[in-house]
Amino acid sequence: MKTTINTPSKTYDIIIDKLPKLNFDRKVAVITNHKIAGLHINYLTNNLSAKELHIITLPDGEEYKNWQNIEFILDRLFDAKFDRNSLLIAFGGGVVGDMTGFAASIFLRGVDFIQIPTTLLAMVDSSVGGKTGINNKYGKNLIGSFYQPNAVYIDTHFLSTLPKREFAAGMAEIIKMAVMFDKDFFEKIKNNSISLEEMIKRAVELKADVVNQDEKEKGIRSVLNYGHTFGHVIENLTNYKTFLHGEAVAIGMVMANELSKILGYLSENEAEEIKQVLKKNNLPIDFKIENIEEFYNHFFLDKKTSNNKIKFIIPEKIGKYKIIDDIDKNIILKVLKKFEK
Amino acid sequence: MKTTINTPSKTYDIIIDKLPKLNFDRKVAVITNHKIAGLHINYLTNNLSAKELHIITLPDGEEYKNWQNIEFILDRLFDAKFDRNSLLIAFGGGVVGDMTGFAASIFLRGVDFIQIPTTLLAMVDSSVGGKTGINNKYGKNLIGSFYQPNAVYIDTHFLSTLPKREFAAGMAEIIKMAVMFDKDFFEKIKNNSISLEEMIKRAVELKADVVNQDEKEKGIRSVLNYGHTFGHVIENLTNYKTFLHGEAVAIGMVMANELSKILGYLSENEAEEIKQVLKKNNLPIDFKIENIEEFYNHFFLDKKTSNNKIKFIIPEKIGKYKIIDDIDKNIILKVLKKFEK
Structure with a gap:
């Protein structure tokens, strides 16, 4: 292939x-x-x-x-x-x-x-x-x-020879691609009806398609950051010690899904489906935030945060992404509150 | 412009x-x-x-x-x-x-x-x-x-505010471009019948033309190394202390011209003309080589020397370049001998 x-x-x-x-x-x-x-x-x-x-x-x-x-x-x-x-x-x-x-x-x-x-x-x-x-x-x-x-x-x-946790971390990126771009692929992962090679191939194809459109990440390539905007903050707050990158991304996807729900896009059912697929693939789906203001401020340390605008990538529904920027701080805090300790 | x-x-x-x-x-x-x-x-x-x-x-x-x-x-x-x-x-x-x-x-x-x-x-x-x-x-x-x-x-x-020697060093690269690509330009420099701005513009145009064809120096861009193959060795042997880069290139051009003459391309007259233009522009035209074997071995330290082939750029005549590789060591030594102490 x-x-x-x-x-x-x-x-x-x-x-x-x-x-x-x-x-x-x-x-x-x-x-x-x-x-x-x-x-x-x-x-x-x-x-x-x-x-x-x-x-x-x-x-x-x-x-x-x-x-x-x-x-x-x-x-x-x-x-x-x-x-x-x-x-x-x-x-x-x-x-x-x-x-x-x-x-x-x-x-x-x-x-x-x-x-x-x-x-x-x-x-x-x-x-x-x-x-x-x-x-x-x-x-x-x-x-x-x-x-x-x-x-x-x-x-x-x-x-x-790959440790189980590291395998799961890779699965997070595969699931991310499915949720962003391909409902059919998501269904296959959910139903365990796709081989490892086929799964890798589809994930790579989807990524290749994005990279071919936007090599230098001036636009569409940022869609690959679904789960990453929240995930990077989680990695940062835990000094990159608690979670593998893919694990933080998995939690970040759950958070981005909450944002999507609040904005009226993703249904409760779909969000739950994604959560269950992540969980089944040995990925964490929750994180307890100590201080939501601190969490919020960490968004601005990300190199992708240009001109003080945070860009969020969310699923409009499973298989279709949406890019959101210029979003009200209160809405983000509302999302973070759901994860508050 | x-x-x-x-x-x-x-x-x-x-x-x-x-x-x-x-x-x-x-x-x-x-x-x-x-x-x-x-x-x-x-x-x-x-x-x-x-x-x-x-x-x-x-x-x-x-x-x-x-x-x-x-x-x-x-x-x-x-x-x-x-x-x-x-x-x-x-x-x-x-x-x-x-x-x-x-x-x-x-x-x-x-x-x-x-x-x-x-x-x-x-x-x-x-x-x-x-x-x-x-x-x-x-x-x-x-x-x-x-x-x-x-x-x-x-x-x-x-x-x-540019010191005279540094100005001359810049002139070396301008003269280089003229000898490689444009006899008319060379004549104007020789006759002092071109303004500084026009001279800069023509040199930049000629360089732009090369870069447009070969951004990553996979082929034609190497033509810009006329004078540089010898010049780099001179800079190296003198620990970059005796000559400015452009000065070493000027001497390198004189050496490359000798190679061209030996190979039957450049005429004695043309070589002399180039030498005089360099001299008139306050550039050195001679270098005394202590040890020609040592000089020869230094060619292989150049990052442009791939697969142990030295590539020389010479003028076939004024205004026309020629690329030479795979040249017999004895011919190079014959050139170097002319500059031996």
Whole structure:
């Protein structure tokens, strides 16, 4: 199965299948982390040959997604005399993918790179669409670039070792896509009548469709932030320690649904249906807010909050999104009150 | 006078004229250095208004073109709560332009920026075409991006304070463009029958034409490296201390011309003509090589040397370039021998 991404800057395929034999007549660096390397590096290298193959291993964890580790990657490439014709391969989850993409975008002003995601979240979300980045003391993904890979290879083999919570976090993004764009897809997830590969493929197709329309997130791409506007605040308030990203997004979707209900769009039934699908997929659906004013103020720390307008993405109904901005503070507080401790 | 750049990633104008009044209804940061700020900040701010105006001042010099100063710029932007709608203005020479462009390309995955170059070199070369970058311990401009500005404003007012050597260094790039692409332009420079503005405009037009064909330097854009392949080695061997970039390029052009002569293209007369134009414009035309083997080996440190093939750009005749690669080492040594101490 494959899907094509077609942006102004690049056209490339996302291949969902057993990893094919990859042979490169150029220098290749696989960038991964210790954990993934320990579990899966043989599976990869058995399928990979290159003129020269280097493995660059990073520590595992979001806290290492910083400039120091980008410099570490770049220095290894310079040491190995990589040139503009060389290739990087991101082999891991979102952290490895975002960092490899960023390194590829700035090494000698840009070299080719390939994504081989190993987590469900990276497969359906971060590996698709060319967002790269690192964190700094001001926040997450605040430094980075839009830089598309040359190909994405999605092989569900790697999911066999993925912890259950991380699998669920990936499901959150899949459910998000279904609620935003495709009722039929949502029904299939709800009824368990779709295979994992088919589910990944549909999620990727839907994301590709959005990215093809708006590579640089000037408009429609922001729709992918359903659940994220609330979710980012939850992650922030809990210092990114309590919830995985996908878990915070799941709660954020429940909150966005409440907003939609108050505004008269989503029905009580539909909101409940979404909640149950999230729950069935081992995702949290509730969060107790200590202080709703504080929660509200956190919206303005988001890099997507331009000109002090908060943009909310809500389902008008299952399968149809709606973008809301310039919304009255009191209405938001009313939503938050439902989650108050 | 204006010229338009039209690349796959952006279309924008290069305006060669007295700086117009610029009014922005968004946050603006002017990035400059202490020297330029001292000389010209009033001239700029008298023509500039913004919703919020910040001036970020860097130390003056190539040695500050590094990640530490990019981080300094980014931190100031985060402190001032700049968002995706904010604008950066590069106000200075090539160092300021390259750093501002790089910072703009990675701040929140890319914000708008404008170039207001203050040196002749930046006006005709570095501000046009979207190359951004910084140096590191491995070399110059090894980290960076291709990222186009939204506009370039070229006002020769700023050249009134430019040191004579730096003016000459800018002339080297102008003469380079003439020799590569436009015999008539070369004749005008030789005969002193063209105004400074017209000269800048023609050089920018010629560069724009190349960039429009090959934004990411996959092919034809490498033609702009006439004089640079030899020049980079000269800069390297003298630790970037003896010559300004344009001066090294001037010597590099003389060397490339010798190569062209040996290969049977450029006539002795034409080579001499170019030499005299460089000389008349206060540029060096000779360099004594200590060790020609060492000089030769330095070609392979250049980031443009891919797959161990050195690419030389030479004039086939004045006004017509030729790209040469896969050239026998002995021929290059023969050229270098002419410059041996």
